Amino acid sequence: MAYHDDLIAHAIFLSQLDLPDDPKQVDLRRAVSAAYYGLFHLLTTEAAQNWRHQSQRNRFARMFDHGRMKTCSSKASSRPLPTDPVEVLIATDLKLVADSFVTLQQARHAADYDNSKVWSRTQVYETIVQAQDAMTAGMAIREKEIAQDYLFDLMGTR
Amino acid sequence: MPYLPRGVAQPTELIQHLNALAPFPPGVVNLRSTVEDDWSGDPAIFFWITLSDEAAHPPILSQTTRRITNFITQQLDPAGQWGLIPYFNFRSQSEQAKLKEEVFG
Numbered sequence: 186m187a188y189h190d191d192l193i194a195h196a197i198f199l200s201q202l203d204l205p206d207d208p209k210q211v212d213l214r215r216a217v218s219a220a221y222y223g224l225f226h227l228l229t230t231e232a233a234q235n236w237r238h239q240s241q242r243n244r245f246a247r248m249f250d251h252g253r254m255k256t257c258s259s260k261a262s263s264r265p266l267p268t269d270p271v272e273v274l275i276a277t278d279l280k281l282v283a284d285s286f287v288t289l290q291q292a293r294h295a296a297d298y299d300n301s302k303v304w305s306r307t308q309v310y311e312t313i314v315q316a317q318d319a320m321t322a323g324m325a326i327r328e329k330e331i332a333q334d335y336l337f338d339l340m341g342t343r
Numbered sequence: 344m345p346y347l348p349r350g351v352a353q354p355t356e357l358i359q360h361l362n363a364l365a366p367f368p369p370g371v372v373n374l375r376s377t378v379e380d381d382w383s384g385d386p387a388i389f390f391w392i393t394l395s396d397e398a399a400h401p402p403i404l405s406q407t408t409r410r411i412t413n414f415i416t417q418q419l420d421p422a423g424q425w426g427l428i429p430y431f432n433f434r435s436q437s438e439q440a441k442l443k444e445e446v447f448g
Contacts, residue, residue, distance in 0.1 A: 206437075206441075255383060259385070259428065262422070263423065287428065288431070290382075291381050291382055291387075291430050292430075294382035295382070298382075303444050305434040305438040305439075306438070307394070307399045307404065307434045307435045308432060308434055310401055310404055311404055311405070311408050311433050314404065
């Protein structure tokens with residue numbers, strides 16, 4: 186299984202510990218973080234696939250910056266959808282990926298750094314499903330030009 | 344001069360539009376919002392939404408949250424009309440009864 190899929194599986198595992206109603210905050214927080222990193226690693230790995238030299242792809246994937254990825258995703262998310270019926274489906278998938286990236290990154294930051302916030306299992310389930318849906322959408326359009334443009338823009342290039 | 348988003352510059356108008364969102368879609372027990380910066384300093388609006396236990400049931404949770412998120416995004420357009428990045432937080436009524444987190448009301 187790919188690393189990003191492992192992260193989602195790990196998030197699900199953590200979110201379901203101590204069922205039915207006594208989850209530990211540490212498990213819920215780590216689940217949120219894992220869900221974000223599932224999408225993060227899918228995107229950086231996909232972008233790195235375009236790097237010609239396979240031996241350098243892991244190094245390439247480490248060049249991505251969370252803040253720049255958020256800026257890029259916010260821009261992609263706010264673009265108006267095209268009117269062409271075929272293009273609108275692809276653009277809607279991309280918008281889902283970009284929206285989810287911004288949302289999941291904020292959730293991950295709160296989970297990792299804001300101890301005043303209390304997490305519930307419903308919040309965490311919703312976060313994991315959002316990551317899964319975004320990953321599915323991203324994979325569905327991975328070869329499309331606007332998806333490739335997005336991956337390139339995630340590096341923060343102009 | 345730094346850019347001040349409409350949602351920060353015109354809080355009264357924003358509250359009026361937030362109040363006009365009611366009635367909420369099925370499954371919403373309570374909805375609150377706060378305007379504050381997100382982790383990277385961008386202006387944002389956080390929605391704290393309590394769902395009925397039925398609506399928060401895992402098999403339909405995704406459907407519920409998508410319906411509510413779409414409703415708020417279409418009615419309010421937080422990013423386009425107010426310059427605020429929207430963030431949605433959901434929990435069930437029974438979870439909130441136990442956790443009693445103030446921000447969820």
